[in-house]
Amino acid sequence: MRLAELSARSGVSTATIKYYLREGLLAPGRQLNATTAEYDETHLRRLRLVRALIQVGRVPVASAREVLKHVDDESLGRTIRLGAALWALPQAPDPDEEDPATAAATAEVDRLLRTLGWDAAREIGALSPVHRSLVALVATQIRLGYPCDAETMAPYAELMRQAAARDLDRMETYESDTEMVESAVSSAVLFEPVLRALHRLAQEEESARRYGLE
Amino acid sequence: MRLAELSARSGVSTATIKYYLREGLLAPGRQLNATTAEYDETHLRRLRLVRALIQVGRVPVASAREVLKHVDDESLGRTIRLGAALWALPQAPDPDEEDPATAAATAEVDRLLRTLGWDAAREIGALSPVHRSLVALVATQIRLGYPCDAETMAPYAELMRQAAARDLDRMETYESDTEMVESAVSSAVLFEPVLRALHRLAQEEESARRYGLE
DNA sequence: CCTCCTTGGGAAGTGTCACTATCCAAGCAT
DNA sequence: ATGCTTGGATAGTGACACTTCCCAAGGAGG
Numbered sequence: 386m387r388l389a390e391l392s393a394r395s396g397v398s399t400a401t402i403k404y405y406l407r408e409g410l411l412a413p414g415r416q417l418n419a420t421t422a423e424y425d426e427t428h429l430r431r432l433r434l435v436r437a438l439i440q441v442g443r444v445p446v447a448s449a450r451e452v453l454k455h456v457d458d459e460s461l462g463r464t465i466r467l468g469a470a471l472w473a474l475p476q477a478p479d480p481d482e483e484d485p486a487t488a489a490a491t492a493e494v495d496r497l498l499r500t501l502g503w504d505a506a507r508e509i510g511a512l513s514p515v516h517r518s519l520v521a522l523v524a525t526q527i528r529l530g531y532p533c534d535a536e537t538m539a540p541y542a543e544l545m546r547q548a549a550a551r552d553l554d555r556m557e558t559y560e561s562d563t564e565m566v567e568s569a570v571s572s573a574v575l576f577e578p579v580l581r582a583l584h585r586l587a588q589e590e591e592s593a594r595r596y597g598l599e
Numbered sequence: 600m601r602l603a604e605l606s607a608r609s610g611v612s613t614a615t616i617k618y619y620l621r622e623g624l625l626a627p628g629r630q631l632n633a634t635t636a637e638y639d640e641t642h643l644r645r646l647r648l649v650r651a652l653i654q655v656g657r658v659p660v661a662s663a664r665e666v667l668k669h670v671d672d673e674s675l676g677r678t679i680r681l682g683a684a685l686w687a688l689p690q691a692p693d694p695d696e697e698d699p700a701t702a703a704a705t706a707e708v709d710r711l712l713r714t715l716g717w718d719a720a721r722e723i724g725a726l727s728p729v730h731r732s733l734v735a736l737v738a739t740q741i742r743l744g745y746p747c748d749a750e751t752m753a754p755y756a757e758l759m760r761q762a763a764a765r766d767l768d769r770m771e772t773y774e775s776d777t778e779m780v781e782s783a784v785s786s787a788v789l790f791e792p793v794l795r796a797l798h799r800l801a802q803e804e805e806s807a808r809r810y811g812l813e
Numbered sequence: 814c815c816t817c818c819t820t821g822g823g824a825a826g827t828g829t830c831a832c833t834a835t836c837c838a839a840g841c842a843t
Numbered sequence: 844a845t846g847c848t849t850g851g852a853t854a855g856t857g858a859c860a861c862t863t864c865c866c867a868a869g870g871a872g873g
Binding site for chain 4: 398400401404418419420421439445446447
Binding site: 430433434437440441443463464467468471477478503505506509513515516518519522523525526528529530531533537538540541542544545546547548549550551552553555568571572573575576577578579580581582583584585586587588589590591592593594595596597 | 648691764791797
């Protein structure tokens with residue numbers, strides 16, 4: 386498969402593919418001679434993943450490169466590789482340490498984790514970008530005056546724990562580590578929006594049931 | 600409160616506030632004379648909401664203006680106003696009608712809604728931007744070769760239904776329509792990221808439990 | 814052989830977006 | 844009077860994701 390065909394089959398312009406090659410998001414094809422390179426199905430698949438990351442996940446090109454670097458790094462153990470790839474995804478901005486709301490949010494998140502018995506999450510704590518961005522988000526809620534305390538979040542957290550258990554069950558069906566890490570990245574970038582859409586759809590449904598459609 | 604104080608209390612530079620005023624994201628203050636305008640707590644609150652929309656929700660300025668226009672439109676009924684505000688939030692790109700994956704996705708989403716008995720959602724169907732973006736997201740998953748059928752999604756949808764029921768319960772505590780619509784927008788923009796963070800944290804927790812921290 | 818088209822590759826340009834810097838004339842404060 | 848700040852306007856900035864342009868090297872048709 387040459388560049389033109391890769392472009393036709395993926396729906397991505399040749400100029401954009403060349404840009405991705407330059408940016409290191411896509412491995413170069415097998416060079417046949419000075420003016421011809423050959424690509425295969427793995428390139429097509431990776432290209433589609435890149436598009437999904439950038440267009441659906443709105444992941445900046447530089448972050449996408451980081452994420453994919455970890456996906457491809459076979460020297461790492463499965464857990465580390467997965468964590469590294471997911472932690473390279475863009476997060477909500479880090480908390481503003483100056484803000485008093487941040488202190489309140491930190492306390493509230495810690496209380497939530499203790500209530501739930503999520504001890505691993507408490508141990509990892511501020512090391513995890515996810516934890517930090519959760520604190521920042523809760524702080525923003527507090528600053529706007531919306532209640533976002535441990536009691537409010539706990540039932541939601543329990544729902545998300547059930548979702549996470551299901552995610553990991555699905556993930557265990559993959560044989561190779563590379564497949565698994567790639568699926569986890571896809572899941573974070575593509576399945577999370579699906580969840581969000583389901584959530585909003587559920588809100589519309591529930592609202593229509595309670596208050597009618599008018 | 601004058602511009603400088605509004606800036607100090609919100610942490611947003613005066614230049615940026617002036618930009619928001621120009622873009623119609625913030626109502627002008629009460630003009631005291633040619634060179635002085637006075638702002639109050641409602642301006643501060645709105646400014647923080649605007650920042651949350653733009654910085655946390657990554658909502659484009661133009662969309663934020665649309666959303667806020669609906670939030671402020673007291674001539675509409677509660678349900679319409681809420682729907683209009685939420686539908687003005689940016690969604691995943693619309694499905695590509697040409698793509699065969701889109702047809703498969705449409706069928707799968709319809710099957711999901713029938714299985715769940717979400718009849719209102721089925722009736723609204725493609726009118727809802729949420730429905731359309733769900734189809735587009737499922738199509739992307741299918742194109743990448745990840746299973747995203749009704750059976751896979753149904754348990755997640757049920758979890759999201761429980762979350763939505765809880766959302767609406769919380770929303771009913773607000774007295775005025777304006778408060779309610781504003782809280783719904785905040786919820787969509789700020790609480791959804793909280794949910795996502797809880798989801799990822801739950802994944803980390805569950806993964807640490809199953810496979811350890813090494 | 815010559816000519817024309819296509820190929821991959823790289824530098825430079827484009828459009829968008831969210832600010833940001835600069836300027837201005839008009840007040841108010843000391 | 845002088846040195847602020849104010850609202851208002853215009854132009855500029857920097858990041859980002861492309862996209863256009865140009866090139867030299869193949870290969871295909873005549």
